[in-house]
Amino acid sequence: MKEITSIQNPFIKNLLKLQEKARERKKQGLFLIEGKREIELAKKGDYEITSLLFLPTTKNDILLSDFQNVEQILISQEIYDKLAYRKTTEGILAIAKIKSLSLSNIKLSKTPLILVAESIEKPGNIGAILRTADAANIDAVLIADAKSDMYNPNIIRSSVGCVFTNQIAIGTSEEIITFLKEKKIQIFAATLQNSNEYHKENYTKSSAIVVGTEDTGLTEIWREHATQNINIPMQGMIDSMNVSVAAAILLFEAKRQRNFN
Secondary structure, eight states: OEEEOOTTOHHHHHHHHHHHOHHHHHHHTEEEEESHHHHHHHHHTTOOEEEEEEOTTOOOHHHHHTTTTSEEEEEOHHHHHHHOSOSOSTTEEEEEEOOOOOGGGOOOOSSOEEEEEESOOOHHHHHHHHHHHHHHTOSEEEEESOOSOTTOHHHHHHTTTTTTTSOEEEEOHHHHHHHHHHTTOEEEEEOSTTEEEGGGSOOSSSEEEEEOBTTTBSOHHHHHHOSEEEEOOOOSSOSOOOHHHHHHHHHHHHHHHTTTO
16 A cells, blocks of 8 residues: 655645645646545545545545545645645545536436526535535536636535535536526526515426525526526515525425425
């Protein structure tokens, strides 16, 4: 079994680049996964794991046995501390190959339920949205006009691995609108302008719920192409809520109408 103990090792230096730079992840087609649960979810999501790195004290015999044909590398505590974002991830990391996040790869059910998130920038919000999508077991999450790399370690961390459990595709708003219309999926845009209260709409047919940033909301193209604009009535002093919370409210109303099927 290979062992690396120096932080100056070229292989380790390259992994630091993968952690820190989206450009390097895209160029090399690789990214890092931290934590046993996240690695197991990536495997279930058919991500190709190329290497496992772990501390000598790590008790991951069951996990390691699932990766018999994967390169396994012992690393020092110094290296782990440099690469890891969290100190509670069982002392194990993985290198995995990036997947294509093309709209053409999305597989839909007979009456799909889709979440579209436009121009969401904060990795924490994207991660929370992915957790919500997983909890609701929807068909896909489509990221319109992406502001963040989906393999950003902060997105993987905040999604607790749900970046691997959801079908995800990235495209421009125009591309996603075309995709939805070609698939005959009705579009519900969450916006205050010319909108109805969300619970008064019917989501039992093929539906896409579209959410935007808290600061500026959805751009005009979504309001123009929506089957119906919808809003969540505010009863307090403010007129907006966290985008992941709004997505959860809307998705679970759709699931309720579908009897949680």
